[in-house]
Amino acid sequence: MQTKKTVTALALAFASTLAAANWPSQPIRLIVPYAPGGGNDSISRLVAKQLEEKLKVSVVVDNKGGANGTIGMNLLKQAKPDGYTLGTVPSGPFDVNPTLMGSVPYDPAKDFTYIGPMVKFPLFLAVSSSAGVKTLPELIAKAKAQPGHVTYSSAGIGNSTHLAGALLAHATGTQMTHVAYRGTGPAAVAVLSGEVTFTFGSGPSILEYVNSGKVIGLGVSELTRLETEAKTPTIAEQGVQGFEASSWAGIVAPAGLPPAIADKLTKALREVMENPAFRKQVTARGMVPLSGNGQDFEAMVKKDAQKWGKLITSANIKAE
Incomplete structure (x- = not known):
């Protein structure tokens, strides 16, 4: 045998x-x-x-x-x-x-x-210029002061852009409202127009708007800063310890x-x-x-x- x-x-x-x-x-x-x-x-x-x-x-x-x-x-x-x-x-x-x-x-x-x-x-957190916040701590403070009022767009339920927003809410003990769109493009436009407070977007979908000043970049979802975007702080270094959502x-x-x-x-x-x-x-x-x-x-x-x-x-x- x-x-x-x-x-x-x-x-x-x-x-x-x-x-x-x-x-x-x-x-x-x-x-x-x-x-x-x-x-x-x-x-x-x-x-x-x-x-x-x-x-x-x-x-x-x-x-x-x-x-x-x-x-x-x-x-x-x-x-x-x-x-x-x-x-x-x-x-x-x-x-x-x-x-x-x-x-x-x-x-x-x-x-x-x-x-x-x-x-x-990597995902970049970008906030609408009409949201009245310019830093991540300010965004979190607003979410705590107005539960459910802060909204974020995504490319769809279960998409990484959705889960990144859900993770941020969970990690900061806040209540944020998710709004799903059909793709990263519409999700980015929602922030541009002020329909939502913020979004998490990939470099190709959101960085051109950040660099042109149309939206405000608050952080990147990596644990360390990116070599190509060294000026953008990580979310983790701004007080949300261990945050990573790539x-x-x-x-x-x-x-x-x-x-x-x-x-x-x-x-x-x-x-x-x-x-x-x-x-x-x-x-x-x-x-x-x-x-x-x-x-x-x-x-x-x-x-x-x-x-x-x-x-x-x-x-x-x-x-x-």
């Missing part, structure tokens, strides 16, 4: 090595679980182009949006684990949806092979991907994300490049799932 198991294991190892030796020999499909446009689509296309140069085959981005990323991730789960169908997984489908929606048609821990992280998306994106494959192919993919992705010229290109777009292996990425996802799951439960956030 033991000999049979050993032979089987050796046969599987040989098959995996053979598959990796011939991989890739055809185009690779990269599923992005959101519509074209936005940070996740942007980084996916940038990385896909770099992977094409590394792997010498086409890497085709396939946008499959819907249900906050759930539809795209379910499609990836059902794909053949041969290295020719991959997926960009952003914050939401793995770390938010299971708690927010109650159930999803996949298991983040069992149905995927983690390849590695790509980027973090979203992220990485690459995964269906469960059962041969380890040798997974290793090739991880190596190629790390080389892309550690390239100085590419890192500069990414940071110029308001993103923070990340580098790591599949285990690093999976650990990051699990940590975030615990954090956001606790917040969603304690704040009684419900999907509509």
